[in-house]
Amino acid sequence: MAKLFEPLQLGKLNLKNRIVMAPMCMYAVHKEDGVLTPFHEAHYASRAIGGASLIILEASAVSPEGRITDQDLGIYSDQQTDKLKTLVRVLHELGSKAGIQLAHAGRKAEDAEDLVAPSALAYSAQYHTPNALTAEGIEKIIQDFKNSAARAQEAGFDVIQVHAAHGYLINQFISPLTNQRTDEYGPQTLENRFRLLKEVLLAVKSVFQGSVWVRFSASDYDENSTTLEEFDQMNQWLETLSVDAVDVSTGGLLPKRPDSIYPGYQTQYAKRFKERSNLFISTVGKLGDPSLANYILEDGQADLISLGRPLLRNPNWPAFAAKALHDKNYVPYNHSYGRGFNE
Numbered sequence: 001m002a003k004l005f006e007p008l009q010l011g012k013l014n015l016k017n018r019i020v021m022a023p024m025c026m027y028a029v030h031k032e033d034g035v036l037t038p039f040h041e042a043h044y045a046s047r048a049i050g051g052a053s054l055i056i057l058e059a060s061a062v063s064p065e066g067r068i069t070d071q072d073l074g075i076y077s078d079q080q081t082d083k084l085k086t087l088v089r090v091l092h093e094l095g096s097k098a099g100i101q102l103a104h105a106g107r108k109a110e111d112a113e114d115l116v117a118p119s120a121l122a123y124s125a126q127y128h129t130p131n132a133l134t135a136e137g138i139e140k141i142i143q144d145f146k147n148s149a150a151r152a153q154e155a156g157f158d159v160i161q162v163h164a165a166h167g168y169l170i171n172q173f174i175s176p177l178t179n180q181r182t183d184e185y186g187p188q189t190l191e192n193r194f195r196l197l198k199e200v201l202l203a204v205k206s207v208f209q210g211s212v213w214v215r216f217s218a219s220d221y222d223e224n225s226t227t228l229e230e231f232d233q234m235n236q237w238l239e240t241l242s243v244d245a246v247d248v249s250t251g252g253l254l255p256k257r258p259d260s261i262y263p264g265y266q267t268q269y270a271k272r273f274k275e276r277s278n279l280f281i282s283t284v285g286k287l288g289d290p291s292l293a294n295y296i297l298e299d300g301q302a303d304l305i306s307l308g309r310p311l312l313r314n315p316n317w318p319a320f321a322a323k324a325l326h327d328k329n330y331v332p333y334n335h336s337y338g339r340g341f342n343e
């Protein structure tokens, strides 16, 4: 059996293979109420039928003001939670585990009137300048994450992924480029910069019994931002906090891109994290070539392959990968789908 299709026991979580659907905002909530629509239900269910072991729902805001846009999903109202509960049941019925990415956009909220961030520094000239969060404001955000985690528990999710990547609020606290505070959350020490994430994780874990993951941007593509040695230290702290896994992405803090984006371009960071921590590590970024994805696992560079765009292109990517890797043991959710790949 190709490594891609080997099961993985990740703490309490049993995954049937190594293929994870990465969180991807669909910006499809047209009523601006943060509630799942029939589109979302079909979209996620299709990837479960397609065979991904874990479906991580898109960045879902912990409060209305924490949304990137008014079309984002939220997990702060009863109506949202009811619909999420139904979707989780469907994903389970279709053989996948269900995760949700909890997020607050901070200074990258595009539609909010009043933006908040660690410091009053705009993302770019096209964005509003945020207000620096007060101590009460920080406390409310931690409470929002806790309330959303309790809703995720009620909805039956197996995984919460805390969004600490891509330049959203938690990433803004971690980087010294976006955090100029003078209190205990300020950039004077790494411990201070990590404090919001730590408090969010403690709050989430106090109400959520499933698996807790973190998504990091391991590089902000600026030599003055968080260093890899600092990520090594934060990964150790995550272990102490009993975080189960880290999904390793990059970028988004600044309007900067890496010089070159090529298949597996972010896996170097996952490999480093895997070598230097005991966390389960997921890698992401242009991994749609099944041989490359399988090689990364065989070579021990990561435990899981997260796929974004490959699963947008092809919800049945796992069956496509099984065919490409000549894995005869792969069984599609519905046997008739086999005819699409074997005849």
Ligand SMILES: Cc1cc2nc3c(=O)[nH]c(=O)nc-3n(C[C@H](O)[C@H](O)[C@H](O)COP(=O)(O)O)c2cc1C
Pocket (backbone or CB within 6 Å): 022, 023, 024, 025, 026, 058, 059, 101, 163, 165, 166, 215, 249, 284, 285, 286, 287, 288, 306, 307, 308, 309, 310
């Ligand atoms: C349409 C779209 C929406 C995305 N939304 C999110 C998101 O909600 N949260 C997140 O952490 N990353 C988001 N991403 C990034 C993906 O999760 C993934 O890291 C990125 O696309 C690279 O992986 P890929 O090459 O497999 O697509 C998004 C990407 C796409 C293409």
